[in-house]
Amino acid sequence: MLLSIKNLHASINGKEILKGIDLDINQGEVHAIMGPNGTGKSTLASVIAGREVFDVTEGEIFYKNKNLLRLAVEERAREGIFLGFQYPVEIPGVSITNFMRTAVNELRKYKGLDPLSGGAFLKLMEEKKELVELTSNLANRSVNEGFSGGEKKKNEIFQMAMLEPTLAILDETDSGLDIDALRVVANGVNKLRTKENAFLVITHYQRLLDYIIPDFVHVLFEGKIVKSGTKELALELEEKGYDWIRKEQQDNGKAE
Amino acid sequence: MQGALKQNITKELMTGLYADHRAAIAANDYPALTARRENAIHRFEELGFPTTKLEAWKNTDLRESFAKEYAVVLKPKQDVDVQKVFRCNIPHLDTAIMGQLNGWYVSKDVPLMELGNGIIMGSLAEAMKKYPALIGVHLGRYADTNGDAFTALNTAFSQDGVFIYVPDNVKSPKPVQIINVIHNDENLFLQSRNLIVLGKNSRLSLVHCDDSYNHQPSFSNVVTEIHLGEHASLDHYKLQSLNNESTLISSVYFRMEASAKLESHYISLNGGLLRNNIRIRFNGPHGDAKIYGIYLMDRKQHIDNQVFVDHAYPDCTSGELFKGILDEHSSGVFNGHVLVERNAVRTNAYQSNKNILLTETAKVNSKPFLEIYNDDVKCSHGSTTGQLDQDAMYYLRQRGIGEDSARMLLMYAYADEVISKIAIDPLRYRIEDMVKKRLQGELQICEACVLHCNTPEQPVEFVIDMTKI
Numbered sequence: 076m077l078l079s080i081k082n083l084h085a086s087i088n089g090k091e092i093l094k095g096i097d098l099d100i101n102q103g104e105v106h107a108i109m110g111p112n113g114t115g116k117s118t119l120a121s122v123i124a125g126r127e128v129f130d131v132t133e134g135e136i137f138y139k140n141k142n143l144l145r146l147a148v149e150e151r152a153r154e155g156i157f158l159g160f161q162y163p164v165e166i167p168g169v170s171i172t173n174f175m176r177t178a179v180n181e182l183r184k185y186k187g188l189d190p191l192s193g194g195a196f197l198k199l200m201e202e203k204k205e206l207v208e209l210t211s212n213l214a215n216r217s218v219n220e221g222f223s224g225g226e227k228k229k230n231e232i233f234q235m236a237m238l239e240p241t242l243a244i245l246d247e248t249d250s251g252l253d254i255d256a257l258r259v260v261a262n263g264v265n266k267l268r269t270k271e272n273a274f275l276v277i278t279h280y281q282r283l284l285d286y287i288i289p290d291f292v293h294v295l296f297e298g299k300i301v302k303s304g305t306k307e308l309a310l311e312l313e314e315k316g317y318d319w320i321r322k323e324q325q326d327n328g329k330a331e
Numbered sequence: 332m333q334g335a336l337k338q339n340i341t342k343e344l345m346t347g348l349y350a351d352h353r354a355a356i357a358a359n360d361y362p363a364l365t366a367r368r369e370n371a372i373h374r375f376e377e378l379g380f381p382t383t384k385l386e387a388w389k390n391t392d393l394r395e396s397f398a399k400e401y402a403v404v405l406k407p408k409q410d411v412d413v414q415k416v417f418r419c420n421i422p423h424l425d426t427a428i429m430g431q432l433n434g435w436y437v438s439k440d441v442p443l444m445e446l447g448n449g450i451i452m453g454s455l456a457e458a459m460k461k462y463p464a465l466i467g468v469h470l471g472r473y474a475d476t477n478g479d480a481f482t483a484l485n486t487a488f489s490q491d492g493v494f495i496y497v498p499d500n501v502k503s504p505k506p507v508q509i510i511n512v513i514h515n516d517e518n519l520f521l522q523s524r525n526l527i528v529l530g531k532n533s534r535l536s537l538v539h540c541d542d543s544y545n546h547q548p549s550f551s552n553v554v555t556e557i558h559l560g561e562h563a564s565l566d567h568y569k570l571q572s573l574n575n576e577s578t579l580i581s582s583v584y585f586r587m588e589a590s591a592k593l594e595s596h597y598i599s600l601n602g603g604l605l606r607n608n609i610r611i612r613f614n615g616p617h618g619d620a621k622i623y624g625i626y627l628m629d630r631k632q633h634i635d636n637q638v639f640v641d642h643a644y645p646d647c648t649s650g651e652l653f654k655g656i657l658d659e660h661s662s663g664v665f666n667g668h669v670l671v672e673r674n675a676v677r678t679n680a681y682q683s684n685k686n687i688l689l690t691e692t693a694k695v696n697s698k699p700f701l702e703i704y705n706d707d708v709k710c711s712h713g714s715t716t717g718q719l720d721q722d723a724m725y726y727l728r729q730r731g732i733g734e735d736s737a738r739m740l741l742m743y744a745y746a747d748e749v750i751s752k753i754a755i756d757p758l759r760y761r762i763e764d765m766v767k768k769r770l771q772g773e774l775q776i777c778e779a780c781v782l783h784c785n786t787p788e789q790p791v792e793f794v795i796d797m798t799k800i
């Protein structure tokens with residue numbers, strides 16, 4: 076098993092957001108997480124990535140049979156965890172090229188490899204830029220600065236392609252994209268899918284899942300996974316809306 | 332001589348020294364200059380050294396600097412081995428070099444040169460003897476001897492420094508670099524004076540370095556007057572990399588005639604206490620002045636940038652961008668004052684000061700200030716102080732970049748907004764390199780001034796090749 080989350084509780088400033096999450100992901104699988112806004116999807120992604128502002132109060136996460144919670148953000152990243160951000164940060168003054176070169180070489184150092192030469196690095200960039208249809212001049216600009224929503228998301232997928240993670244978490248990469256950008260993003264993901272890696276795709280809408288076919292779909296509601304199924308569950312959700320889940324949860328509450 | 336004794340610098344000491352040595356100090360003077368010295372020492376006596384009670388010195392306390400004893404130097408050392416002092420060569424940067432040791436102009440053979448294109452460069456003391464009329468038109472005309480105690484004191488005492496004259500319509504084909512090195516075995520109190528005159532429609536790039544070679548305390552009170560004639564253009568760089576025991580009060584007075592253009596870059600990498608008084612007066616319409624500053628301070632270092640721009644004529648533009656990174660117990664002051672006079676219509680002025688505090692003990696005091704006396708202006712000012720962007724840190728670390736590297740990347744990117752404005756490519760590369768090293772805590776003071784210093788065992792010849800100008 077690649078990732079195993081058991082009874083995960085997490086809070087921020089004393090407020091509990093995740094209230095007992097169980098989730099297992101194997102290599103080669105694509106999992107989708109759906110759910111209404113404010114339900115804890117991004118929080119789950121942040122806790123897996125290791126953002127320090129969240130406190131894990133209970134439960135555990137194992138990744139490649141290692142206790143993930145003991146590792147710092149950058150160590151998790153070097154172990155192959157990638158988070159495509161819902162809101163990518165603008166970093167004025169740091170060019171994408173410089174940023175990726177630093178990241179790729181830190182990763183290589185971690186693996187005991189020599190840094191890439193300038194030429195080899197640029198070749199790699201060109202290759203991956205093509206994959207996500209990223210224009211050349213974008214790469215020379217500061218990270219995300221002045222990018223449109225679509226450019227920011229493409230840039231996330233580009234970085235994923237550069238770093239070739241084992242577990243990629245994509246947090247609402249589809250939000251705010253027009254159909255062309257959505258296709259580009261989905262194509263990028265599909266091209267990067269292998270038997271060795273896995274994806275956790277967080278989305279608010281079913282639309283993305285027409286392009287990235289998931290093996291499993293989970294519904295996150297108020298900090299818990301309340302339903303799991305296959306890709307048909309996404310269609311059912313689309314049809315019935317999140318009120319269906321809300322109502323079911325209320326009924327369950329009454330029954331207890 | 333008496334002046335070489337180490338003692339506490341007080342008003343009484345300085346006025347006493349002046350009284351005892353006035354003849355020697357004024358030895359090279361033309362008559363009007365001696366009279367100016369006399370006025371200046373009286374004015375200094377009235378003003379005294381500034382204390383934190385004065386608004387302009389509220390956040391810069393000189394007591395620690397004055398607590399050290401210094402020898403006041405009134406004569407240059409006789410036996411300077413230029414090659415030994417400037418044991419350096421220059422990578423890629425092709426400049427005409429002027430050397431100063433402890434404030435005195437030094438050269439291997441010629442103290443003052445007149446070049447084929449009419450450019451004069453060399454020792455101010457020599458120039459006062461040889462070109463008294465030219466010097467007399469400018470020297471002491473722009474500096475504020477009446478209001479500023481350090482300028483008054485400098486005016487009374489200073490005997491030498493750098494003089495550069497670029498005649499009308501002459502464009503200096505390569506940058507001129509002033510290397511002012513402080514190097515001595517005892518604590519020194521120095522006062523040098525520089526005069527730079529750009530004729531009408533002339534052009535100059537000037538790199539001015541303040542540098543120390545050892546860890547001996549020093550106190551420098553340097554005054555520089557720069558005159559830009561009509562349509563003249565000056566690209567000015569001030570690099571400061573002094574040791575942690577040094578105090579530098581640098582006052583630069585720019586006088587800009589109509590349509591003159593100035594870009595000035597203050598790059599402060601090291602120093603115990605640095606005070607930059609930067610005063611610009613537009614003396615005709617359509618002038619354009621941009622002042623950039625970057626300062627990287629740590630330990631108990633202190634930097635104080637005081638920028639005053641006097642918009643006395645219409646249609647002038649001024650811009651200030653000062654950025655600082657303050658670590659450990661360091662402190663910074665920014666005081667920007669833009670005065671727009673009543674007739675200075677269509678003035679365009681902006682001021683921006685940004686600071687990053689890396690620790691809770693670092694502090695900054697920032698005050699951009701506009702004083703406007705007409706309605707037809709476009710002015711803005713702003714000041715921000717904060718920490719490194721934590722969201723950006725997280726983003727970089729999520730890509731596998733370690734915390735230290737991530738911090739470096741962000742600090743460097745922050746500084747780059749100012750560094751990228753450096754127009755001389757080899758200089759910019761060198762500064763980029765120095766800033767990176769400085770941020771990593773690896774910069775040695777002798778690496779400053781755009782010079783690669785060699786180890787003492789391998790003396791490299793210091794050639795002042797002015798024929799190439």
Ligand SMILES: Nc1ncnc2c1ncn2[C@@H]1O[C@H](COP(=O)(O)OP(=O)(O)O)[C@@H](O)[C@H]1O
Pocket residue numbers: 087088092110111112113114115116117118119128
């Ligand atoms: N940094 C934060 N500080 C305080 N509350 C937060 C923070 N981040 C998220 N939350 C809260 O956690 C809850 C879940 O948010 P989030 O995980 O972003 O939901 P989703 O991604 O499902 O829309 C929300 O109530 C949100 O207000």
Ligand SMILES: [Mg+2]
Pocket residue numbers: 116117118161246247
């Ligand atoms: Mg979210």
